[in-house]
Amino acid sequence: MAGRACGADRTMSAGLPHTSVGRIVRNVRHLPIDVADRHYAPWGGGFPAPQRPVWCPRCDTAGISMFRARRICRESRSLLRCREWSQPKARKASRPSPVITAETSSTSPGAPHAQRISSIPIAPFRADKHPAQDMRALRMREGAERPALLLGLTLTRLSEVHGIGPVSGQGTGVRRRRSTRRRWRSLAPSRKSPRRQNHSSRINLFSPHHSPGRTTLRRKGRPVDRRPTNRKERAHRSEGAFPDLTSASWGPGERDRFVASQQASRTGAATASGRNGAVTVAHGSYAARAGLEAMKQGGNAVDAALTTALTQVALTAGAPISYFGIMSLVCFEAKTGRVHTMNAEWNTVAGETDPLSIPGGLDFSSTESLLGRGRPSGRTALVGGFMKGVDAAHSRFGKLPFASLFQPAVEVAERGIPVDEGLAWMYALRRDDLARLPETREALLKPDGSAYRQGDILRQPRLAQTLRLVAEHGSDYMYQGPWAAKLISAVQAEGGRMTLQDLADYEVTWADALVAEVGNGYSLATSPWPNAGGVALIEAQHLADAAGLVRGPHFTESSEALRKALDITQVQMVGHVSPEDAGKLFPGLDLSPEARVTRAHAEKLWALLKDGSPLSGWKRTSPMHSDDVVAADAEGNIVAVTHSINCALWGRTALNIDGISIGDPASYQQAQVAAVPPGGRLPAPTETGVVLRDGRAVLGFASMGAGLHQRTFQGLLNYLHFGMTVEDAVNTPDFFAPATDPTTFEATAVFPAGRFDPTILKGTGVAWREAAAEDEHALLGGEGYWVAVERSPDTGVISAASHNGHNSDAVAF
Numbered sequence: 001m002a003g004r005a006c007g008a009d010r011t012m013s014a015g016l017p018h019t020s021v022g023r024i025v026r027n028v029r030h031l032p033i034d035v036a037d038r039h040y041a042p043w044g045g046g047f048p049a050p051q052r053p054v055w056c057p058r059c060d061t062a063g064i065s066m067f068r069a070r071r072i073c074r075e076s077r078s079l080l081r082c083r084e085w086s087q088p089k090a091r092k093a094s095r096p097s098p099v100i101t102a103e104t105s106s107t108s109p110g111a112p113h114a115q116r117i118s119s120i121p122i123a124p125f126r127a128d129k130h131p132a133q134d135m136r137a138l139r140m141r142e143g144a145e146r147p148a149l150l151l152g153l154t155l156t157r158l159s160e161v162h163g164i165g166p167v168s169g170q171g172t173g174v175r176r177r178r179s180t181r182r183r184w185r186s187l188a189p190s191r192k193s194p195r196r197q198n199h200s201s202r203i204n205l206f207s208p209h210h211s212p213g214r215t216t217l218r219r220k221g222r223p224v225d226r227r228p229t230n231r232k233e234r235a236h237r238s239e240g241a242f243p244d245l246t247s248a249s250w251g252p253g254e255r256d257r258f259v260a261s262q263q264a265s266r267t268g269a270a271t272a273s274g275r276n277g278a279v280t281v282a283h284g285s286y287a288a289r290a291g292l293e294a295m296k297q298g299g300n301a302v303d304a305a306l307t308t309a310l311t312q313v314a315l316t317a318g319a320p321i322s323y324f325g326i327m328s329l330v331c332f333e334a335k336t337g338r339v340h341t342m343n344a345e346w347n348t349v350a351g352e353t354d355p356l357s358i359p360g361g362l363d364f365s366s367t368e369s370l371l372g373r374g375r376p377s378g379r380t381a382l383v384g385g386f387m388k389g390v391d392a393a394h395s396r397f398g399k400l401p402f403a404s405l406f407q408p409a410v411e412v413a414e415r416g417i418p419v420d421e422g423l424a425w426m427y428a429l430r431r432d433d434l435a436r437l438p439e440t441r442e443a444l445l446k447p448d449g450s451a452y453r454q455g456d457i458l459r460q461p462r463l464a465q466t467l468r469l470v471a472e473h474g475s476d477y478m479y480q481g482p483w484a485a486k487l488i489s490a491v492q493a494e495g496g497r498m499t500l501q502d503l504a505d506y507e508v509t510w511a512d513a514l515v516a517e518v519g520n521g522y523s524l525a526t527s528p529w530p531n532a533g534g535v536a537l538i539e540a541q542h543l544a545d546a547a548g549l550v551r552g553p554h555f556t557e558s559s560e561a562l563r564k565a566l567d568i569t570q571v572q573m574v575g576h577v578s579p580e581d582a583g584k585l586f587p588g589l590d591l592s593p594e595a596r597v598t599r600a601h602a603e604k605l606w607a608l609l610k611d612g613s614p615l616s617g618w619k620r621t622s623p624m625h626s627d628d629v630v631a632a633d634a635e636g637n638i639v640a641v642t643h644s645i646n647c648a649l650w651g652r653t654a655l656n657i658d659g660i661s662i663g664d665p666a667s668y669q670q671a672q673v674a675a676v677p678p679g680g681r682l683p684a685p686t687e688t689g690v691v692l693r694d695g696r697a698v699l700g701f702a703s704m705g706a707g708l709h710q711r712t713f714q715g716l717l718n719y720l721h722f723g724m725t726v727e728d729a730v731n732t733p734d735f736f737a738p739a740t741d742p743t744t745f746e747a748t749a750v751f752p753a754g755r756f757d758p759t760i761l762k763g764t765g766v767a768w769r770e771a772a773a774e775d776e777h778a779l780l781g782g783e784g785y786w787v788a789v790e791r792s793p794d795t796g797v798i799s800a801a802s803h804n805g806h807n808s809d810a811v812a813f
Contacts, residue, residue, distance in 0.1 A: 326644055346665060
């Protein structure tokens with residue numbers, strides 16, 4: 001048996017999970033198991049530990065590791081892999097393995113009356129396959145007859161659950177039938193689609209929520225977590241620790257402190273600094289603390305950002321953000337120096353052939369218009385990628401177990417938390433829409449049908465249960481499982497055309513960042529097209545340079561500079577009009593995404609804009625509300641996330657599926673949907689990125705709100721060209737997105753009350769007005785939110801600053 005190559009002699013089919021066999025026969029003497037199985041089938045003793053050549057797939061270095069030794073590369077922290085099987089020198093030559101036969105009986109139709117277990121050789125771990133796909137086999141050695149009856153009885157039971165058919169003849173292997181473990185996959189019509197991420201690796205075959213005929217294995221009286229994990233999770237679990245990110249682990253008084261902070265409203269940016277990690281948010285102080293705990297317990301910046309984002313949704317009851325919303329992520333990986341971007345934005349519905357007829361609409365003339373017009377319709381729903389994005393980002397970069405990221409959100413949903421002022425205001429605006437459908441009314445309103453008010457304890461038990469199922473089964477539970485079927489049924493009942501195939505076909509997209517030099521030795525790295533916000537972000541910085549805005553007085557001190565800033569930020573509307581209309585506005589100018597991020601384009605465009613922007617009167621199509629997270633860790637990784645429901649507060653349709661809100665983003669983006677092929681990715685306005693200097697990340701930022709473009713432009717201008725700290729960049733007065741008259745399309749500039757000198761505002765030559773903090777235009781239709789984390793490449797000190805309002809926060813350690 002010596003010296004078999006990786007993947008050789010594989011006679012056991014993938015019908016039976018290798019870890020199930022490992023658990024069933026874990027007490028068999030002289031039973032060697034594969035190196036990657038040690039976390040699932042602890043060795044029972046009695047067998048000398050074999051030596052195996054192992055290697056690190058990242059460092060490409062080899063070495064010898066003992067069976068019980070840690071198999072984690074000291075350099076890359078990757079799980080070492082077995083290159084070939086090698087017997088210990090002291091062991092005698094191997095003898096033929098016995099054949100185990102167990103006579104069993106079963107009342108299940110089609111179940112075999114006898115199971116013959118043929119010789120099952122070990123197939124070492126294959127480096128090119130995930131453990132859940134690489135079904136490694138086991139060879140029964142001399143003395144293995146002892147558990148034959150137990151093994152035979154158990155395999156008969158497993159044949160009913162996992163579809164393992166009978167076998168005949170020694171060495172013929174196990175014939176595989178259709179397996180119920182893929183039952184969720186069969187909800188959508190069978191159709192060959194592009195290769196997906198490995199989310200199926202988290203399906204728990206032994207879950208109490210599995211299909212009929214399920215079974216649950218237990219170890220020492222406790223349910224066994226059967227969810228296969230990625231390599232980094234295996235390393236964490238090998239040390240015998242499963243992190244607890246709930247408030248019980250935060251320390252004395254921490255929960256009360258951050259529950260109180262969740263109710264507060266800031267007037268200045270929160271700041272925090274440390275060397276080990278920091279998290280900042282635009283909303284949700286409690287969520288920021290949950291993300292920080294992820295880093296304190298061994299996670300990295302990605303774990304922290306995802307934990308924070310998941311908790312933010314639970315804190316807001318899915319009003320401005322949703323688990324079926326969208327996500328944009330930019331990650332600087334310190335080890336490689338690369339900037340990765342992930343697009344989990346909207347997909348259009350493949351069966352929507354006439355998007356211009358989708359009902360709905362909104363404008364910024366009044367609160368009622370901001371909440372949407374027209375009758376509710378299921379056609380206004382699009383396919384969101386938030387949960388797919390969480391799963392994909394964790395699979396690629398996460399260190400903590402996937403399920404642990406959901407713990408704070410589940411705690412918030414189940415235990416409840418007092419409703420803050422902002423959420424109470426949202427409830428007051430949407431109460432009638434939330435009461436329209438029975439399931440939404442049950443999930444989001446009080447038992448008597450009234451809306452929650454400030455100070456009331458909001459509990460979401462149905463959401464807690466849904467999050468537990470996603471944590472256990474992965475995102476496939478929402479895109480191919482029972483939740484998906486409920487969603488499609490609800491959307492189609494409202495006249496929508498979304499199908500299970502739309503959900504099954506959804507994929508996040510990974511790409512290298514769009515990088516542009518912006519002066520003073522800085523480079524901006526952001527999401528590339530089809531993220532329209534990334535293109536607009538870089539274009540605006542180039543326009544600021546072309547207009548001389550970066551070299552003159554600050555825009556808060558000069559009417560001329562402020563007018564330039566207002567005109568520059570209106571150029572983003574080029575991405576929201578058709579190519580034909582854009583060509584009429586700027587004849588002869590190349591307005592493709594590739595051209596718009598160049599300096600030459602900015603010079604030509606500013607020559608046309610300097611006498612007044614022709615875009616100032618165009619109607620805006622920006623998201624109503626979102627949320628931001630920026631996290632940095634001690635290793636130098638920086639992650640920025642923006643996620644959104646991309647509509648006004650739950651949406652007018654107000655669909656809710658098991659606690660998860662379904663927005664109506666297509667109700668005001670009919671033209672954008674029509675410009676995309678059916679089932680294609682909708683361009684998103686999110687502006688999230690990382691600032692680089694000398695190849696190292698020095699700043700991570702994210703923005704949200706209807707005025708996100710204006711806020712990002714001003715925050716970056718303050719930091720990159722006026723030398724401000726992140727705290728000063730946030731606290732410096734900023735202008736909002738303009739208010740637009742829905743009949744004349746004339747724009748009025750909007751500024752925060754009392755923050756700008758009226759003389760300077762009058763000198764701009766444009767119509768303007770001031771908005772108080774409680775102004776509904778500021779809260780819903782015009783204010784932008786910008787948060788950032790700075791990391792000094794020289795000292796390693798991490799400094800974070802939150803938004804200067806609401807219940808934002810920044811935490812560090």
